Amino acid sequence: MYRHLLAAVPLSAVVAVCNGQAVPSQVGPEPELPKPERGLLPDMVIAEPAEWGSKVPTVPDGYTITAIATDLKIPRQTLILPNGDILVAEGRGGNAAKLKPKDVIAGIIKARGTSPVKGGNRLTLLRDSDGDGTYDASTFAEGLNAPYGLALVGSNLYVANQDALVRFDYQPGQTKASGPPETVTPLPSEINHHWTKALAASADGQYLYVGIGSNSNITERGMTVEADRARIWRINARTGEHKAYATGLRNPTALAIQPDTGQLWAVANERDELGPNLVPDYLTAVQEGAFYGWPYSYWGQNVDERVRPQDPKKVAAAIKPDYSLGSHVAALGVDFSTDAMGGKFSNGVFVGEHGSWNRSDPAGYKVVFIPFRDGRPAGPPVDFVAGFRDNDGTTRGRPVGVTVDPRGALIVADDLSNTIWRITPTDKQQH
Protein backbone atom coordinates (compact mmCIF):
# COMPACT_ATOMS: atom_id res chain seq x y z
CA MET A 1 0.00 0.00 0.00
CA TYR A 2 2.71 2.50 0.91
CA ARG A 3 4.60 1.79 -2.26
CA HIS A 4 1.59 3.01 -4.19
CA LEU A 5 0.98 5.89 -1.89
CA LEU A 6 4.56 7.15 -2.19
CA ALA A 7 4.65 6.52 -5.92
CA ALA A 8 1.69 8.83 -6.33
CA VAL A 9 3.39 11.86 -4.82
CA PRO A 10 6.37 12.23 -7.20
CA LEU A 11 3.96 11.70 -10.09
CA SER A 12 2.19 14.96 -9.41
CA ALA A 13 5.57 16.67 -9.03
CA VAL A 14 6.58 15.39 -12.47
CA VAL A 15 3.39 16.82 -13.92
CA ALA A 16 4.29 20.23 -12.54
CA VAL A 17 7.80 20.08 -14.01
CA CYS A 18 6.60 18.98 -17.44
CA ASN A 19 4.22 21.89 -17.67
CA GLY A 20 7.06 24.38 -17.80
CA GLN A 21 8.64 22.63 -20.74
CA ALA A 22 7.92 22.93 -24.41
CA VAL A 23 4.88 21.01 -25.59
CA PRO A 24 5.88 18.09 -27.82
CA SER A 25 4.92 18.55 -31.43
CA GLN A 26 1.26 17.74 -31.33
CA VAL A 27 -0.21 18.88 -34.61
CA GLY A 28 -0.28 17.22 -37.97
CA PRO A 29 -0.57 13.64 -39.16
CA GLU A 30 2.03 12.14 -36.79
CA PRO A 31 1.66 13.75 -33.35
CA GLU A 32 4.13 12.91 -30.59
CA LEU A 33 2.30 10.84 -28.00
CA PRO A 34 3.91 10.94 -24.54
CA LYS A 35 3.27 8.26 -21.93
CA PRO A 36 -0.05 8.54 -20.12
CA GLU A 37 0.19 10.35 -16.80
CA ARG A 38 -2.21 11.37 -14.09
CA GLY A 39 -1.30 12.99 -10.80
CA LEU A 40 -3.34 12.74 -7.62
CA LEU A 41 -5.36 15.73 -8.73
CA PRO A 42 -6.24 16.44 -12.36
CA ASP A 43 -4.90 19.67 -13.83
CA MET A 44 -7.77 22.10 -14.18
CA VAL A 45 -7.39 25.63 -15.44
CA ILE A 46 -10.77 27.18 -16.05
CA ALA A 47 -11.47 30.19 -18.23
CA GLU A 48 -12.20 33.38 -16.27
CA PRO A 49 -15.06 34.99 -18.18
CA ALA A 50 -14.87 38.71 -18.94
CA GLU A 51 -16.77 41.13 -21.17
CA TRP A 52 -15.44 42.06 -24.61
CA GLY A 53 -16.06 45.76 -24.00
CA SER A 54 -14.48 47.60 -26.93
CA LYS A 55 -12.16 44.70 -27.71
CA VAL A 56 -12.69 42.22 -30.54
CA PRO A 57 -10.90 38.97 -31.42
CA THR A 58 -7.76 39.32 -33.51
CA VAL A 59 -7.70 38.34 -37.19
CA PRO A 60 -4.89 38.33 -39.80
CA ASP A 61 -3.97 41.47 -41.71
CA GLY A 62 -6.38 42.06 -44.55
CA TYR A 63 -9.36 40.74 -42.61
CA THR A 64 -11.99 42.49 -40.52
CA ILE A 65 -14.04 41.06 -37.68
CA THR A 66 -17.40 42.35 -36.47
CA ALA A 67 -19.99 41.13 -34.00
CA ILE A 68 -23.17 40.68 -36.03
CA ALA A 69 -25.33 39.39 -33.17
CA THR A 70 -25.01 39.65 -29.41
CA ASP A 71 -27.04 38.63 -26.36
CA LEU A 72 -27.96 35.29 -27.88
CA LYS A 73 -28.77 32.27 -25.73
CA ILE A 74 -25.75 29.95 -26.08
CA PRO A 75 -25.13 29.97 -29.86
CA ARG A 76 -23.42 26.78 -31.06
CA GLN A 77 -23.63 26.15 -34.79
CA THR A 78 -24.67 28.30 -37.73
CA LEU A 79 -25.99 27.69 -41.24
CA ILE A 80 -25.74 30.06 -44.21
CA LEU A 81 -28.98 30.02 -46.18
CA PRO A 82 -28.96 30.53 -49.97
CA ASN A 83 -30.12 34.16 -49.67
CA GLY A 84 -27.31 35.00 -47.23
CA ASP A 85 -29.42 34.78 -44.07
CA ILE A 86 -27.72 33.04 -41.17
CA LEU A 87 -29.45 30.55 -38.91
CA VAL A 88 -28.05 30.12 -35.40
CA ALA A 89 -28.77 27.07 -33.24
CA GLU A 90 -28.88 28.00 -29.55
CA GLY A 91 -29.11 25.65 -26.61
CA ARG A 92 -27.46 23.69 -23.88
CA GLY A 93 -28.07 19.97 -23.56
CA GLY A 94 -27.04 16.94 -21.58
CA ASN A 95 -28.73 15.13 -18.78
CA ALA A 96 -25.83 13.30 -17.23
CA ALA A 97 -26.27 12.40 -13.56
CA LYS A 98 -23.40 13.10 -11.20
CA LEU A 99 -22.29 9.61 -10.29
CA LYS A 100 -19.18 10.24 -8.20
CA PRO A 101 -18.10 12.90 -5.69
CA LYS A 102 -15.63 13.98 -8.37
CA ASP A 103 -18.50 14.78 -10.78
CA VAL A 104 -20.05 17.11 -8.21
CA ILE A 105 -16.79 18.98 -7.57
CA ALA A 106 -15.66 19.14 -11.22
CA GLY A 107 -19.13 20.29 -12.31
CA ILE A 108 -19.00 23.30 -9.99
CA ILE A 109 -15.50 24.23 -11.15
CA LYS A 110 -16.16 23.79 -14.89
CA ALA A 111 -19.40 25.80 -14.78
CA ARG A 112 -17.32 28.88 -13.85
CA GLY A 113 -15.78 28.84 -17.34
CA THR A 114 -19.06 28.89 -19.26
CA SER A 115 -21.89 31.35 -19.79
CA PRO A 116 -24.54 31.46 -17.03
CA VAL A 117 -27.24 32.18 -19.62
CA LYS A 118 -29.96 29.56 -20.05
CA GLY A 119 -29.87 27.82 -23.44
CA GLY A 120 -32.36 29.23 -25.93
CA ASN A 121 -33.57 25.94 -27.44
CA ARG A 122 -34.33 27.95 -30.54
CA LEU A 123 -33.10 28.97 -33.97
CA THR A 124 -32.35 32.64 -34.53
CA LEU A 125 -32.29 34.08 -38.05
CA LEU A 126 -29.84 36.87 -38.83
CA ARG A 127 -30.52 38.99 -41.90
CA ASP A 128 -28.49 41.74 -43.50
CA SER A 129 -31.27 43.22 -45.61
CA ASP A 130 -29.29 46.09 -47.17
CA GLY A 131 -25.91 44.40 -47.48
CA ASP A 132 -24.08 46.83 -45.19
CA GLY A 133 -22.72 44.13 -42.91
CA THR A 134 -25.15 44.76 -40.04
CA TYR A 135 -27.61 42.02 -39.26
CA ASP A 136 -31.05 42.02 -37.66
CA ALA A 137 -32.03 39.08 -35.50
CA SER A 138 -35.41 37.39 -35.33
CA THR A 139 -36.55 34.07 -33.92
CA PHE A 140 -37.00 31.44 -36.61
CA ALA A 141 -38.17 28.55 -34.41
CA GLU A 142 -38.61 27.93 -30.69
CA GLY A 143 -39.27 25.00 -28.38
CA LEU A 144 -36.47 22.85 -29.75
CA ASN A 145 -34.40 20.55 -27.56
CA ALA A 146 -30.79 21.72 -27.49
CA PRO A 147 -30.51 22.13 -31.29
CA TYR A 148 -26.96 21.87 -32.62
CA GLY A 149 -26.34 20.55 -36.14
CA LEU A 150 -28.02 22.34 -39.07
CA ALA A 151 -28.29 21.41 -42.74
CA LEU A 152 -30.37 22.58 -45.68
CA VAL A 153 -31.24 20.25 -48.55
CA GLY A 154 -33.49 21.93 -51.10
CA SER A 155 -36.59 22.97 -49.20
CA ASN A 156 -35.81 20.75 -46.21
CA LEU A 157 -34.17 22.37 -43.21
CA TYR A 158 -32.77 19.67 -40.95
CA VAL A 159 -32.02 20.36 -37.29
CA ALA A 160 -30.24 17.89 -35.01
CA ASN A 161 -31.77 18.29 -31.58
CA GLN A 162 -30.04 16.49 -28.73
CA ASP A 163 -32.68 13.74 -28.92
CA ALA A 164 -33.95 13.69 -32.52
CA LEU A 165 -33.28 14.73 -36.07
CA VAL A 166 -36.14 16.99 -37.15
CA ARG A 167 -37.13 18.65 -40.40
CA PHE A 168 -38.70 22.02 -41.17
CA ASP A 169 -40.02 23.13 -44.53
CA TYR A 170 -38.00 26.08 -45.72
CA GLN A 171 -38.77 28.47 -48.54
CA PRO A 172 -36.20 31.05 -49.69
CA GLY A 173 -36.55 34.27 -47.75
CA GLN A 174 -38.61 32.73 -44.96
CA THR A 175 -37.96 34.35 -41.56
CA LYS A 176 -40.11 32.14 -39.38
CA ALA A 177 -40.81 28.42 -39.42
CA SER A 178 -44.26 27.72 -40.84
CA GLY A 179 -45.02 25.17 -38.15
CA PRO A 180 -43.55 22.68 -35.73
CA PRO A 181 -40.93 20.35 -37.18
CA GLU A 182 -41.47 16.77 -38.21
CA THR A 183 -39.24 14.09 -36.64
CA VAL A 184 -37.04 12.27 -39.15
CA THR A 185 -35.64 9.86 -36.56
CA PRO A 186 -34.98 9.83 -32.83
CA LEU A 187 -31.29 9.99 -31.87
CA PRO A 188 -29.58 8.27 -28.92
CA SER A 189 -30.19 10.65 -26.04
CA GLU A 190 -30.11 8.69 -22.79
CA ILE A 191 -27.75 10.46 -20.33
CA ASN A 192 -26.23 12.49 -23.19
CA HIS A 193 -22.90 13.10 -21.43
CA HIS A 194 -21.71 14.39 -24.80
CA TRP A 195 -25.00 15.75 -26.07
CA THR A 196 -24.13 17.70 -29.21
CA LYS A 197 -25.49 16.17 -32.39
CA ALA A 198 -23.39 17.37 -35.29
CA LEU A 199 -25.01 17.28 -38.71
CA ALA A 200 -24.02 17.32 -42.37
CA ALA A 201 -25.96 16.41 -45.49
CA SER A 202 -24.34 14.33 -48.24
CA ALA A 203 -23.58 16.19 -51.46
CA ASP A 204 -26.58 14.62 -53.20
CA GLY A 205 -28.86 15.34 -50.24
CA GLN A 206 -29.87 11.71 -49.94
CA TYR A 207 -28.19 11.08 -46.61
CA LEU A 208 -27.68 12.95 -43.39
CA TYR A 209 -24.65 12.29 -41.23
CA VAL A 210 -25.08 12.77 -37.48
CA GLY A 211 -22.22 12.77 -34.97
CA ILE A 212 -23.12 11.11 -31.68
CA GLY A 213 -20.67 11.54 -28.80
CA SER A 214 -19.82 8.98 -26.14
CA ASN A 215 -21.67 8.85 -22.83
CA SER A 216 -18.52 9.22 -20.73
CA ASN A 217 -14.91 10.28 -20.81
CA ILE A 218 -13.62 6.73 -20.84
CA THR A 219 -16.45 4.28 -19.93
CA GLU A 220 -16.71 5.51 -16.35
CA ARG A 221 -20.49 5.34 -16.71
CA GLY A 222 -20.25 1.69 -17.69
CA MET A 223 -20.19 -0.04 -21.05
CA THR A 224 -23.94 -0.56 -21.43
CA VAL A 225 -24.67 3.17 -21.76
CA GLU A 226 -22.24 3.32 -24.70
CA ALA A 227 -24.47 1.30 -27.01
CA ASP A 228 -25.04 3.40 -30.15
CA ARG A 229 -22.66 6.12 -28.93
CA ALA A 230 -19.26 7.43 -30.09
CA ARG A 231 -20.10 7.09 -33.76
CA ILE A 232 -21.42 8.76 -36.85
CA TRP A 233 -24.79 7.67 -38.17
CA ARG A 234 -25.73 7.89 -41.82
CA ILE A 235 -29.45 8.51 -41.98
CA ASN A 236 -31.60 8.07 -45.05
CA ALA A 237 -33.24 11.49 -45.36
CA ARG A 238 -36.39 10.05 -46.89
CA THR A 239 -37.07 7.08 -44.61
CA GLY A 240 -35.20 8.00 -41.43
CA GLU A 241 -33.46 4.62 -41.23
CA HIS A 242 -29.84 4.71 -40.20
CA LYS A 243 -26.61 2.75 -40.15
CA ALA A 244 -23.42 3.26 -38.18
CA TYR A 245 -21.22 4.90 -40.79
CA ALA A 246 -18.09 5.01 -38.63
CA THR A 247 -17.51 4.06 -34.99
CA GLY A 248 -15.02 4.62 -32.18
CA LEU A 249 -15.04 8.42 -32.53
CA ARG A 250 -15.29 9.59 -28.91
CA ASN A 251 -17.04 12.87 -29.60
CA PRO A 252 -17.51 13.84 -33.25
CA THR A 253 -18.51 17.45 -32.63
CA ALA A 254 -18.66 18.83 -36.14
CA LEU A 255 -19.03 17.39 -39.63
CA ALA A 256 -18.45 18.89 -43.06
CA ILE A 257 -18.66 17.65 -46.64
CA GLN A 258 -15.62 18.39 -48.77
CA PRO A 259 -16.54 20.34 -51.90
CA ASP A 260 -15.62 18.57 -55.16
CA THR A 261 -15.13 15.12 -53.62
CA GLY A 262 -18.23 14.87 -51.42
CA GLN A 263 -16.04 13.23 -48.75
CA LEU A 264 -17.29 13.46 -45.15
CA TRP A 265 -14.84 15.07 -42.71
CA ALA A 266 -15.16 15.34 -38.95
CA VAL A 267 -13.46 16.92 -35.99
CA ALA A 268 -13.57 14.83 -32.83
CA ASN A 269 -12.63 15.42 -29.21
CA GLU A 270 -10.54 12.73 -27.62
CA ARG A 271 -10.31 11.43 -24.06
CA ASP A 272 -9.13 13.28 -20.97
CA GLU A 273 -7.11 12.49 -17.86
CA LEU A 274 -4.10 10.93 -19.54
CA GLY A 275 -1.99 14.06 -19.15
CA PRO A 276 -1.76 17.50 -20.77
CA ASN A 277 -0.48 16.11 -24.08
CA LEU A 278 -2.85 13.17 -24.49
CA VAL A 279 -4.99 12.46 -26.38
CA PRO A 280 -4.94 14.77 -29.42
CA ASP A 281 -8.27 15.96 -30.76
CA TYR A 282 -8.34 15.39 -34.48
CA LEU A 283 -9.57 16.26 -37.94
CA THR A 284 -10.16 13.31 -40.22
CA ALA A 285 -11.76 12.21 -43.43
CA VAL A 286 -14.31 9.70 -42.17
CA GLN A 287 -13.89 6.30 -43.77
CA GLU A 288 -17.07 4.31 -44.11
CA GLY A 289 -17.13 1.30 -41.76
CA ALA A 290 -13.95 2.35 -39.98
CA PHE A 291 -13.35 2.07 -36.21
CA TYR A 292 -11.36 4.92 -34.70
CA GLY A 293 -10.42 3.34 -31.38
CA TRP A 294 -12.65 4.70 -28.63
CA PRO A 295 -12.76 3.44 -25.95
CA TYR A 296 -10.22 0.63 -26.32
CA SER A 297 -7.35 2.54 -27.87
CA TYR A 298 -6.33 5.96 -29.18
CA TRP A 299 -4.47 7.15 -32.27
CA GLY A 300 -4.31 3.64 -33.67
CA GLN A 301 -3.14 0.92 -31.33
CA ASN A 302 -2.31 2.86 -28.15
CA VAL A 303 -4.27 0.82 -25.62
CA ASP A 304 -6.22 2.73 -22.97
CA GLU A 305 -5.68 0.76 -19.78
CA ARG A 306 -8.67 2.37 -18.11
CA VAL A 307 -11.12 0.29 -20.10
CA ARG A 308 -12.25 -3.07 -18.70
CA PRO A 309 -12.91 -5.53 -20.17
CA GLN A 310 -10.32 -4.89 -22.85
CA ASP A 311 -10.81 -5.89 -26.47
CA PRO A 312 -7.57 -6.67 -28.36
CA LYS A 313 -9.49 -7.38 -31.57
CA LYS A 314 -11.02 -3.92 -31.58
CA VAL A 315 -7.62 -2.41 -30.78
CA ALA A 316 -6.10 -4.20 -33.76
CA ALA A 317 -8.90 -2.93 -36.01
CA ALA A 318 -8.58 0.72 -34.95
CA ILE A 319 -7.37 3.17 -37.58
CA LYS A 320 -5.46 6.41 -37.04
CA PRO A 321 -7.20 9.71 -37.75
CA ASP A 322 -5.66 11.93 -40.42
CA TYR A 323 -4.57 15.05 -38.61
CA SER A 324 -3.96 15.96 -34.95
CA LEU A 325 -5.21 19.34 -33.76
CA GLY A 326 -3.45 19.08 -30.38
CA SER A 327 -4.64 17.71 -27.05
CA HIS A 328 -7.63 19.25 -25.25
CA VAL A 329 -8.14 22.07 -27.78
CA ALA A 330 -11.81 21.00 -27.88
CA ALA A 331 -12.53 21.36 -31.59
CA LEU A 332 -16.26 22.08 -31.94
CA GLY A 333 -16.56 23.48 -35.43
CA VAL A 334 -15.25 22.67 -38.91
CA ASP A 335 -15.97 23.95 -42.39
CA PHE A 336 -14.24 24.04 -45.76
CA SER A 337 -13.03 27.36 -47.05
CA THR A 338 -13.70 28.82 -50.46
CA ASP A 339 -11.82 31.03 -52.91
CA ALA A 340 -13.84 34.01 -51.76
CA MET A 341 -12.06 33.88 -48.38
CA GLY A 342 -9.01 35.07 -50.26
CA GLY A 343 -5.26 34.50 -50.29
CA LYS A 344 -3.76 31.71 -48.27
CA PHE A 345 -7.06 31.03 -46.53
CA SER A 346 -8.90 29.88 -49.65
CA ASN A 347 -7.98 26.19 -49.72
CA GLY A 348 -8.36 24.34 -46.43
CA VAL A 349 -10.58 24.04 -43.39
CA PHE A 350 -11.39 26.33 -40.51
CA VAL A 351 -11.64 24.68 -37.09
CA GLY A 352 -13.24 26.32 -34.06
CA GLU A 353 -11.41 25.39 -30.85
CA HIS A 354 -13.50 25.96 -27.71
CA GLY A 355 -10.41 25.67 -25.50
CA SER A 356 -9.16 23.37 -22.77
CA TRP A 357 -10.19 23.05 -19.14
CA ASN A 358 -7.97 20.25 -17.96
CA ARG A 359 -4.56 21.47 -18.92
CA SER A 360 -2.40 23.79 -16.81
CA ASP A 361 -1.16 25.48 -19.99
CA PRO A 362 -4.44 26.14 -21.79
CA ALA A 363 -4.80 25.20 -25.45
CA GLY A 364 -7.31 26.16 -28.10
CA TYR A 365 -9.49 29.25 -27.52
CA LYS A 366 -9.16 30.23 -31.19
CA VAL A 367 -10.17 29.45 -34.74
CA VAL A 368 -7.40 27.89 -36.79
CA PHE A 369 -7.03 27.37 -40.52
CA ILE A 370 -5.49 24.15 -41.80
CA PRO A 371 -4.25 24.52 -45.38
CA PHE A 372 -5.10 21.73 -47.83
CA ARG A 373 -3.36 20.59 -50.99
CA ASP A 374 -4.79 17.96 -53.34
CA GLY A 375 -7.72 17.55 -51.00
CA ARG A 376 -5.61 16.65 -47.95
CA PRO A 377 -4.25 18.67 -45.00
CA ALA A 378 -0.85 20.11 -45.93
CA GLY A 379 0.92 22.07 -43.24
CA PRO A 380 0.49 23.20 -39.67
CA PRO A 381 -2.59 25.08 -38.44
CA VAL A 382 -2.50 28.87 -38.75
CA ASP A 383 -4.36 31.10 -36.28
CA PHE A 384 -7.26 32.77 -38.04
CA VAL A 385 -9.27 34.18 -35.16
CA ALA A 386 -7.51 34.55 -31.79
CA GLY A 387 -7.49 36.83 -28.78
CA PHE A 388 -10.32 35.03 -27.01
CA ARG A 389 -8.18 34.35 -23.98
CA ASP A 390 -5.40 36.40 -22.38
CA ASN A 391 -2.37 34.81 -20.78
CA ASP A 392 -3.66 35.78 -17.34
CA GLY A 393 -6.71 33.58 -17.88
CA THR A 394 -9.16 36.37 -18.72
CA THR A 395 -11.44 34.84 -21.35
CA ARG A 396 -13.89 36.91 -23.36
CA GLY A 397 -15.14 34.29 -25.74
CA ARG A 398 -15.03 30.64 -26.69
CA PRO A 399 -15.49 29.71 -30.36
CA VAL A 400 -17.78 26.83 -31.29
CA GLY A 401 -19.25 26.45 -34.78
CA VAL A 402 -17.49 27.90 -37.82
CA THR A 403 -19.31 28.29 -41.13
CA VAL A 404 -17.97 29.63 -44.41
CA ASP A 405 -20.27 31.97 -46.32
CA PRO A 406 -19.60 31.27 -50.02
CA ARG A 407 -19.77 35.06 -50.60
CA GLY A 408 -16.54 35.37 -48.62
CA ALA A 409 -17.02 35.44 -44.86
CA LEU A 410 -16.42 33.18 -41.90
CA ILE A 411 -19.18 33.02 -39.31
CA VAL A 412 -18.05 32.04 -35.79
CA ALA A 413 -20.43 31.26 -32.94
CA ASP A 414 -19.09 32.23 -29.49
CA ASP A 415 -20.96 30.50 -26.67
CA LEU A 416 -19.26 32.36 -23.81
CA SER A 417 -20.04 35.93 -24.86
CA ASN A 418 -23.17 34.75 -26.74
CA THR A 419 -22.01 36.51 -29.88
CA ILE A 420 -21.85 35.71 -33.59
CA TRP A 421 -18.65 36.99 -35.19
CA ARG A 422 -18.25 37.62 -38.92
CA ILE A 423 -14.79 37.77 -40.44
CA THR A 424 -14.42 39.07 -43.98
CA PRO A 425 -11.54 39.98 -46.28
CA THR A 426 -11.30 43.74 -45.70
CA ASP A 427 -11.69 44.70 -49.36
CA LYS A 428 -15.08 42.99 -49.55
CA GLN A 429 -16.38 43.80 -46.13
CA GLN A 430 -19.59 45.01 -47.70
CA HIS A 431 -20.75 42.40 -50.14
Add this chain to the structure above:
Amino acid sequence: MNQIAEPRYVLTVRPLHALFLGGAFALFLGAVLADTAYATSFDIQWNNFASWLLVGGLVFGGIALIFAIIDLFRPRQRARGIVPYAAVLLVAWLAGFFSALIHARDAWASMPTGLLLSGGTVVLACIATWLGFRTPHIRGSV
Protein backbone atom coordinates in the same frame (compact mmCIF):
# COMPACT_ATOMS: atom_id res chain seq x y z
CA MET B 1 -1.58 9.09 53.58
CA ASN B 2 -3.16 10.06 50.34
CA GLN B 3 -3.66 7.60 47.61
CA ILE B 4 -4.69 8.44 44.06
CA ALA B 5 -7.35 6.06 42.95
CA GLU B 6 -7.88 6.07 39.26
CA PRO B 7 -11.33 5.19 38.04
CA ARG B 8 -11.50 1.52 37.19
CA TYR B 9 -13.18 2.02 33.85
CA VAL B 10 -12.00 4.89 31.69
CA LEU B 11 -13.58 5.37 28.31
CA THR B 12 -11.13 6.58 25.67
CA VAL B 13 -14.03 7.50 23.44
CA ARG B 14 -17.40 8.67 24.70
CA PRO B 15 -20.68 7.65 23.04
CA LEU B 16 -21.05 10.36 20.37
CA HIS B 17 -17.36 10.09 19.51
CA ALA B 18 -17.81 6.30 19.38
CA LEU B 19 -20.72 6.62 16.96
CA PHE B 20 -18.55 8.42 14.39
CA LEU B 21 -15.59 6.09 14.97
CA GLY B 22 -17.66 2.97 14.45
CA GLY B 23 -19.41 4.55 11.46
CA ALA B 24 -16.10 5.38 9.81
CA PHE B 25 -14.92 1.78 10.15
CA ALA B 26 -18.16 0.41 8.69
CA LEU B 27 -18.10 2.84 5.75
CA PHE B 28 -14.44 2.14 4.96
CA LEU B 29 -15.25 -1.58 5.14
CA GLY B 30 -18.07 -1.04 2.64
CA ALA B 31 -15.65 0.80 0.35
CA VAL B 32 -13.15 -2.04 0.23
CA LEU B 33 -15.93 -4.56 -0.39
CA ALA B 34 -17.30 -2.42 -3.23
CA ASP B 35 -13.77 -2.07 -4.66
CA THR B 36 -13.36 -5.81 -4.56
CA ALA B 37 -16.67 -6.26 -6.37
CA TYR B 38 -15.57 -3.79 -9.08
CA ALA B 39 -12.16 -5.41 -9.44
CA THR B 40 -13.74 -8.81 -10.02
CA SER B 41 -16.81 -7.83 -12.08
CA PHE B 42 -15.75 -4.63 -13.94
CA ASP B 43 -19.23 -3.39 -13.08
CA ILE B 44 -18.74 0.37 -12.75
CA GLN B 45 -21.54 0.87 -10.24
CA TRP B 46 -19.38 -0.76 -7.53
CA ASN B 47 -16.73 1.85 -8.28
CA ASN B 48 -19.30 4.61 -7.74
CA PHE B 49 -20.41 3.01 -4.47
CA ALA B 50 -16.81 2.78 -3.27
CA SER B 51 -16.24 6.47 -4.05
CA TRP B 52 -19.21 7.59 -1.95
CA LEU B 53 -18.53 5.13 0.87
CA LEU B 54 -15.03 6.57 1.12
CA VAL B 55 -16.44 10.08 1.36
CA GLY B 56 -18.79 8.87 4.10
CA GLY B 57 -15.89 7.23 5.93
CA LEU B 58 -13.87 10.43 5.66
CA VAL B 59 -16.73 12.54 7.07
CA PHE B 60 -17.36 10.18 10.00
CA GLY B 61 -13.65 9.54 10.56
CA GLY B 62 -12.95 13.26 10.34
CA ILE B 63 -15.49 14.03 13.07
CA ALA B 64 -14.04 11.26 15.27
CA LEU B 65 -10.62 12.76 14.64
CA ILE B 66 -11.83 16.18 15.79
CA PHE B 67 -13.10 14.62 19.05
CA ALA B 68 -9.71 12.97 19.52
CA ILE B 69 -7.80 16.21 18.84
CA ILE B 70 -9.99 18.14 21.31
CA ASP B 71 -9.19 15.46 23.91
CA LEU B 72 -5.49 15.81 23.17
CA PHE B 73 -5.68 19.52 23.93
CA ARG B 74 -7.29 18.92 27.32
CA PRO B 75 -4.40 17.26 29.18
CA ARG B 76 -6.20 17.23 32.55
CA GLN B 77 -9.10 15.26 31.21
CA ARG B 78 -7.16 13.38 28.60
CA ALA B 79 -8.24 9.78 28.51
CA ARG B 80 -5.65 7.08 28.67
CA GLY B 81 -4.74 5.61 25.33
CA ILE B 82 -5.86 8.65 23.40
CA VAL B 83 -2.45 9.31 21.80
CA PRO B 84 -1.92 6.01 19.94
CA TYR B 85 -5.60 5.93 19.09
CA ALA B 86 -5.54 9.43 17.58
CA ALA B 87 -2.29 8.73 15.72
CA VAL B 88 -3.60 5.57 14.05
CA LEU B 89 -6.94 7.21 13.25
CA LEU B 90 -5.11 10.09 11.58
CA VAL B 91 -3.07 7.71 9.42
CA ALA B 92 -6.25 5.78 8.54
CA TRP B 93 -7.97 9.02 7.55
CA LEU B 94 -5.03 10.08 5.36
CA ALA B 95 -4.98 6.68 3.65
CA GLY B 96 -8.72 7.02 3.05
CA PHE B 97 -8.19 10.51 1.65
CA PHE B 98 -5.55 9.31 -0.81
CA SER B 99 -7.87 6.48 -1.75
CA ALA B 100 -10.66 8.97 -2.44
CA LEU B 101 -8.36 10.96 -4.74
CA ILE B 102 -7.40 7.79 -6.58
CA HIS B 103 -11.08 6.90 -6.87
CA ALA B 104 -11.69 10.19 -8.68
CA ARG B 105 -9.88 8.68 -11.66
CA ASP B 106 -12.09 7.38 -14.43
CA ALA B 107 -13.02 3.71 -14.73
CA TRP B 108 -10.20 1.20 -14.24
CA ALA B 109 -7.63 3.98 -13.71
CA SER B 110 -8.54 3.77 -10.00
CA MET B 111 -7.38 0.15 -9.91
CA PRO B 112 -5.49 -1.59 -8.37
CA THR B 113 -4.15 1.33 -6.30
CA GLY B 114 -7.63 2.28 -5.10
CA LEU B 115 -8.35 -1.24 -3.86
CA LEU B 116 -4.99 -1.45 -2.04
CA LEU B 117 -5.48 1.95 -0.41
CA SER B 118 -9.05 1.12 0.62
CA GLY B 119 -7.80 -2.16 2.07
CA GLY B 120 -5.08 -0.37 4.04
CA THR B 121 -7.59 2.21 5.22
CA VAL B 122 -9.99 -0.35 6.62
CA VAL B 123 -7.20 -2.25 8.44
CA LEU B 124 -5.98 0.99 10.02
CA ALA B 125 -9.53 2.04 10.85
CA CYS B 126 -10.02 -1.35 12.51
CA ILE B 127 -6.87 -0.89 14.62
CA ALA B 128 -7.94 2.65 15.54
CA THR B 129 -11.37 1.38 16.56
CA TRP B 130 -9.82 -1.34 18.71
CA LEU B 131 -7.48 1.19 20.34
CA GLY B 132 -10.40 3.50 20.92
CA PHE B 133 -12.69 0.95 22.48
CA ARG B 134 -10.32 -1.18 24.54
CA THR B 135 -10.27 -0.52 28.24
CA PRO B 136 -6.90 1.02 29.01
CA HIS B 137 -4.71 -1.08 31.28
CA ILE B 138 -4.63 0.37 34.77
CA ARG B 139 -1.31 0.12 36.52
CA GLY B 140 -0.97 -0.57 40.24
CA SER B 141 -3.37 -1.90 42.78
CA VAL B 142 -6.92 -0.78 42.90
